[in-house]
Amino acid sequence: MTRVTARPAVLLVDDHPSNLQALEGVLEPLQVRTTQATSGEQALKCLLREDFAVIILDARMPGMDGFETARLIRQRARHRDTPIILISAYHQDESSIIQGYVEGAVDYLAKPFEPEVLRAKVGLFVGLFEKDRELKERAARLREAQAELLAREHAALLEAAVQRARLHGVFTQAPVAIALLQGPTHVYTYANPLYLRLVGRRDILGKPAREAHPEIDGQHSFELLDHVFRTGEPVTGKAIPLRLEGETGRETAFFDFVYQPLRTQEGSMEGLLVCACEVTTQMLARLKAEELSARLQRQHEALQKSEERFRSLAHAVSQIVWTTDAEGRVAVDSPHWRAFTGQPLEKYFDGRYGWLECIHPEDRSRTVRAWVEALRLRKVFELEHRVRRHDGKYRHMSVRGVPVVTEDGRVREWVGIHIDITEQRRSEASASFLARASALLSTSLDYEATLAHVARLVVPTLADWCAVDLLSADGGLERVAAAHHEPEKVGLVHEVLRHFELDWNAPRGLPKVLRTGETEWLPTVPEFFFDAGARDEHQTRLLHELGLGSYLCVPLLSRGRILGALTLVYAREGREYEEWELRLAEDLARRAASSVDNARLFREAKEAVQVRDEFLSIASHELKTPLTPLRLKLHSLRRSARTRSGDLDSGTLLEHLDVAERQVSRLSRLIDSLLDVSRIGAGKLELDWEDVDLVEVVREVVGRFEPQATKAGCRVTVSAPGPVLGRWDRLRLDQVVTNLLTNALKYGAGKPVELSVTTQAGHAVLLVHDQGIGIEPGNLSRIFERFERAVSERHYGGLGLGLYITRTIVQALGGTIEARSTPGEGSTFSVSLPGVYAEQSPRTPAL
Numbered sequence: 001m002t003r004v005t006a007r008p009a010v011l012l013v014d015d016h017p018s019n020l021q022a023l024e025g026v027l028e029p030l031q032v033r034t035t036q037a038t039s040g041e042q043a044l045k046c047l048l049r050e051d052f053a054v055i056i057l058d059a060r061m062p063g064m065d066g067f068e069t070a071r072l073i074r075q076r077a078r079h080r081d082t083p084i085i086l087i088s089a090y091h092q093d094e095s096s097i098i099q100g101y102v103e104g105a106v107d108y109l110a111k112p113f114e115p116e117v118l119r120a121k122v123g124l125f126v127g128l129f130e131k132d133r134e135l136k137e138r139a140a141r142l143r144e145a146q147a148e149l150l151a152r153e154h155a156a157l158l159e160a161a162v163q164r165a166r167l168h169g170v171f172t173q174a175p176v177a178i179a180l181l182q183g184p185t186h187v188y189t190y191a192n193p194l195y196l197r198l199v200g201r202r203d204i205l206g207k208p209a210r211e212a213h214p215e216i217d218g219q220h221s222f223e224l225l226d227h228v229f230r231t232g233e234p235v236t237g238k239a240i241p242l243r244l245e246g247e248t249g250r251e252t253a254f255f256d257f258v259y260q261p262l263r264t265q266e267g268s269m270e271g272l273l274v275c276a277c278e279v280t281t282q283m284l285a286r287l288k289a290e291e292l293s294a295r296l297q298r299q300h301e302a303l304q305k306s307e308e309r310f311r312s313l314a315h316a317v318s319q320i321v322w323t324t325d326a327e328g329r330v331a332v333d334s335p336h337w338r339a340f341t342g343q344p345l346e347k348y349f350d351g352r353y354g355w356l357e358c359i360h361p362e363d364r365s366r367t368v369r370a371w372v373e374a375l376r377l378r379k380v381f382e383l384e385h386r387v388r389r390h391d392g393k394y395r396h397m398s399v400r401g402v403p404v405v406t407e408d409g410r411v412r413e414w415v416g417i418h419i420d421i422t423e424q425r426r427s428e429a430s431a432s433f434l435a436r437a438s439a440l441l442s443t444s445l446d447y448e449a450t451l452a453h454v455a456r457l458v459v460p461t462l463a464d465w466c467a468v469d470l471l472s473a474d475g476g477l478e479r480v481a482a483a484h485h486e487p488e489k490v491g492l493v494h495e496v497l498r499h500f501e502l503d504w505n506a507p508r509g510l511p512k513v514l515r516t517g518e519t520e521w522l523p524t525v526p527e528f529f530f531d532a533g534a535r536d537e538h539q540t541r542l543l544h545e546l547g548l549g550s551y552l553c554v555p556l557l558s559r560g561r562i563l564g565a566l567t568l569v570y571a572r573e574g575r576e577y578e579e580w581e582l583r584l585a586e587d588l589a590r591r592a593a594s595s596v597d598n599a600r601l602f603r604e605a606k607e608a609v610q611v612r613d614e615f616l617s618i619a620s621h622e623l624k625t626p627l628t629p630l631r632l633k634l635h636s637l638r639r640s641a642r643t644r645s646g647d648l649d650s651g652t653l654l655e656h657l658d659v660a661e662r663q664v665s666r667l668s669r670l671i672d673s674l675l676d677v678s679r680i681g682a683g684k685l686e687l688d689w690e691d692v693d694l695v696e697v698v699r700e701v702v703g704r705f706e707p708q709a710t711k712a713g714c715r716v717t718v719s720a721p722g723p724v725l726g727r728w729d730r731l732r733l734d735q736v737v738t739n740l741l742t743n744a745l746k747y748g749a750g751k752p753v754e755l756s757v758t759t760q761a762g763h764a765v766l767l768v769h770d771q772g773i774g775i776e777p778g779n780l781s782r783i784f785e786r787f788e789r790a791v792s793e794r795h796y797g798g799l800g801l802g803l804y805i806t807r808t809i810v811q812a813l814g815g816t817i818e819a820r821s822t823p824g825e826g827s828t829f830s831v832s833l834p835g836v837y838a839e840q841s842p843r844t845p846a847l
Helices: 017-030 040-049 066-074 094-102 115-155 161-173 193-198 221-231 282-298 300-305 307-316 335-341 354-358 361-377 422-441 447-461 487-498 510-516 537-546 579-643 650-682 694-704 706-712 730-747 802-812
Strands: 009-013 033-037 054-058 084-088 107-110 177-182 187-191 235-246 249-263 269-278 320-325 381-388 394-405 411-420 465-471 477-484 520-522 550-558 561-570 689-693 716-719 725-729 753-760 763-770 816-822 826-833
Touching (some): 009 040, 054 066, 054 115, 066 084, 177 193, 193 269, 320 394, 381 411, 394 422, 422 447, 465 510, 477 487, 487 537, 694 725, 730 802, 802 816
Parallel strands (some): 009 033
Antiparallel strands (some): 235 249, 381 394, 520 550, 689 725, 753 763
């Protein structure tokens, strides 16, 4: 009988009718039925009448808002799993989004949004709803078939007494744990030996389940038993952990199980059938399969007479169980195989190899060879191969089949089982891959070469092509490594970055990952991605040539900092990134980032040690330079005093004292510079704000340096139209002018030095220009750093601190300093300070 199924319905909830009409328009291409509700109360009433594929709910309705409505919907068991999409026209702050997810929403959209986004999400949930409805209809048909089977069983109950006894023997020797529970308290009426062994051979018959197994209270098993008895719906579990009191004490084991309801002839609930299979290790699963094969052979006659019951039991287990005749032809349906692969029944029954179309093309020939050999030699058929799932993805399966031999030595049939080992293989492959990557990352502190090796390791294991990009110190982006499964295309991977405009505020792609530190994962790359950021057709062609089918971009994070990103791409059709590959890529990125960070820290440490050693050498020299003439003058005075050769004339004494004073002043300045660096590093540089005339400070410093200028052969001139008054620190301004003039005299010896003071747009501007050796362009950006210098300390003295201290003082005063220079023609330092008085007369700031 053909069932006509109505299209799935979507519930639209919004207090504005215009919004409801707009939502209907967006969903119209999906051809779904829609039901409108203008309030949360009306929505709850609609849910009493009908089940919906998805609920689109306005978060900010008056009265009962979307959050409360979602919470009430989730409290109903019937609609606990119905997807809810919250929509809000307000700014979606993080707390609102979190509240939406807490109340049960699966997504949260803020207006305006792209209609295609909503349509895609609703289309997904509608598809899931139809699948769920189809599965429920199949379950209903299975229950109908089961009811018919039970009716036939009941009709033949008297004639099957002997068969029941033999079936009891099969249960007793079955390779799965089987128990029968009766009533709402689940009293044990039967448990086969394997079941008793799993529970420690305890005396459980006649006892309720909660009394027989107090140790599993709180592990959700009792709740599942109650649910099956209450609803009459079977429950299956796969690899569920359970702590049981076994023969060797309490142990954790993993089980595949089925809780199947048992009904009376009238259809009322009588009890439960429990079938459990321990899958703690794959070896145990194989041993169970061998045990099943041996017992099937020993119980050949019993199984012949209870074949229908055996087939029903095979359908109840969660693994893929299959049978063939003696020649290897499929003659009996395997619902689990068809449900897993989606293969039609007629295809499955198509000759000896109908099932072969579900095997991966690369595995088919060896599978056929092994199967033919097993049939010929009547030996166990055992191997691993990949089976295509109903969604088109391949899963790694371990398959084992054994011949069922009659007493006269003939093979009556083959019985086999498929076990999914995909996760185990993925785990092994991931561990091996990360081990090799870690070994590469630890081989060298040259992280660029190391990352290149890692990129070649990634391709083709985890990508068809990949790229590693690192952020540079100046905020730029550098592609340090790339690989492609077609080596001749590696150059395109580098070229595609050079030809794309990187918008750092882009909502997607590499800029977003570098900005947010969050992974971007696109299992299937939409067409618009090819045009994002491209300037012309050439860039678009580059991407098409490289291929962009499935995409992962993972940030390189270390110590809370974003160092760069790892981009992985599957270019060939049929490959999409899955969640396990996402986790593997993120693990690899963490290790790579740690390697890069460690290499950079090591490099910085070496540079710091080198700077320290250079500074100690320079400081020793600079401190020793004034001490030498000072010591000589003191020795001369001491000799004169000891020989009493006569009084020193005042001119000679003053000359000695002048030399001593100059050297002591030089020592004092060196020590003050070191103290200033210490204060700056500790954040203790203090300013004494007062009314200051910058022109007056400049003239005082120039006057004080007149002897040094004369000695250096420099003519110093000051140009100022008049006083430039502002509120600054006079002592620190003096220090700024002193440092700049000292540099000009040092590097511009024998040439004129010009100082000028002007005002521009409320700022005081000081220019210091010399005509000395100048500064190379590559050194202009670093001369203001600690211990940095543009020339060798062998030719020019100094600690390399003057400009660093000058810049720090200027910045503390709210100003800026910059240098311009042409090598061989001189340098100009420009200082701009805010705080110039509008009227050039000293004033006291208003309180």
